[in-house]
Amino acid sequence: MMFKTLNNGVEMPMLGYGVYQTPPEDTERCVAEALEVGYRLIDTAQAYGNEAGVGAAVAKSGIPRDEVFITSKVWVSNMNYERAKASIDESLRALGTDYLDLMLLHQIMGDYPGAWRALEEAYHAGKIRAIGVSNCYPERLVDLCTLAEVQPAVNQIETHPLRPEHEAHANMDDLGVAHEAWAPFAEGRNGIFQNPVLAAVGERYGKTPAQVVLRALLQQGVIVIPKSTHRDRMEQNFDVFDFELTDEDMAQVATLEDPSFPRIFDHFDVSTIKWLLGDLVRQQQLGGATLY
Numbered sequence: 026m027m028f029k030t031l032n033n034g035v036e037m038p039m040l041g042y043g044v045y046q047t048p049p050e051d052t053e054r055c056v057a058e059a060l061e062v063g064y065r066l067i068d069t070a071q072a073y074g075n076e077a078g079v080g081a082a083v084a085k086s087g088i089p090r091d092e093v094f095i096t097s098k099v100w101v102s103n104m105n106y107e108r109a110k111a112s113i114d115e116s117l118r119a120l121g122t123d124y125l126d127l128m129l130l131h132q133i134m135g136d137y138p139g140a141w142r143a144l145e146e147a148y149h150a151g152k153i154r155a156i157g158v159s160n161c162y163p164e165r166l167v168d169l170c171t172l173a174e175v176q177p178a179v180n181q182i183e184t185h186p187l188r189p190e191h192e193a194h195a196n197m198d199d200l201g202v203a204h205e206a207w208a209p210f211a212e213g214r215n216g217i218f219q220n221p222v223l224a225a226v227g228e229r230y231g232k233t234p235a236q237v238v239l240r241a242l243l244q245q246g247v248i249v250i251p252k253s254t255h256r257d258r259m260e261q262n263f264d265v266f267d268f269e270l271t272d273e274d275m276a277q278v279a280t281l282e283d284p285s286f287p288r289i290f291d292h293f294d295v296s297t298i299k300w301l302l303g304d305l306v307r308q309q310q311l312g313g314a315t316l317y
């Protein structure tokens with residue numbers, strides 16, 4: 026396993042297992058299998074509705090809690106100080122643990138500075154070992170890093186060979202924030218698992234396109250959290266530590282970059298933002314949140 030030392034000294038595995046779109050009823054089985062395969066970083070979120078399945082699998086695995094790195098994320102409907110604070114405790118309860126290794130703000134919208142203060146407070150109280158953000162692009166990241174008391178340790182954004190996010194990566198490097206990729210396979214879009222360039226690179230090492238994608242991201246210093254509900258794919262995605270891509274291989278992978286590839290969730294698109302804000306607006310109408 027490769028590890029990233031976060032800006033507060035916490036060690037984070039660089040390859041983990043994501044459970045977005047894993048149905049709650051399948052999550053315990055999937056995470057139990059992932060732990061058996063060897064994954065020690067599990068990425069969930071309040072919005073996925075499957076924190077309880079993650080917690081149950083970790084508890085029943087017999088693996089000491091301090092050997093598993095658990096990430097969750099505060100959802101948009103909890104994006105102010107009071108609601109974020111309460112939701113951190115709800116996540117801990119659902120996960121059946123008294124601390125999280127990493128808690129992220131899932132989307133940077135609404136009263137996210139207020140929510141950030143709640144994360145800082147939980148961090149100081151020892152409920153969270155590291156705090157960070159997700160879907161935070163350079164302008165807002167520099168704003169947060171300049172004003173926050175506790176610096177974000179991680180920023181999880183959509184990153185894959187079609188959109189490697191080099192500029193965002195350089196900005197994170199400057200700010201000392203670790204880059205974590207969501208959807209490292211672009212959720213299978215554009216035929217990535219059959220891509221002939223990736224297949225040709227992989228053939229030299231007896232590896233699949235999926236393994237080449239993960240290895241290339243890892244070699245760029247990016248943390249990856251591929252998702253699969255299939256054990257054979259969990260194993261395949263974990264088996265990326267016995268080969269190394271050359272500069273020439275990396276240049277081949279880089280040819281996949283395609284700025285015309287539409288982001289899966291485009292945070293520069295107004296309709297996406299309105300859709301994501303819907304949960305917060307509904308919460309406000311119920312009297313549970315204030316906007317700013």
Ligand SMILES: NC(=O)c1ccc[n+]([C@@H]2O[C@H](COP(=O)([O-])OP(=O)(O)OC[C@H]3O[C@@H](n4cnc5c(N)ncnc54)[C@H](OP(=O)(O)O)[C@@H]3O)[C@@H](O)[C@H]2O)c1
Pocket residue numbers: 042043044045046068069131159160181182206207208209210211212213218235250251252253254255258261262
């Ligand atoms: N912060 C955010 O806003 C955000 C957004 C999206 C995702 N995430 C996180 O990032 C994680 C990964 O992203 P993702 O789940 O969206 O997409 P992904 O990991 O890029 O792709 C998952 C898809 O690829 C398939 N797959 C996985 N390994 C494969 C392999 N070796 N060969 C062929 N197919 C394979 C999976 O199918 P099967 O399951 O059927 O095997 C699934 O359809 C999520 O689970 C979540 O934890 C975060």
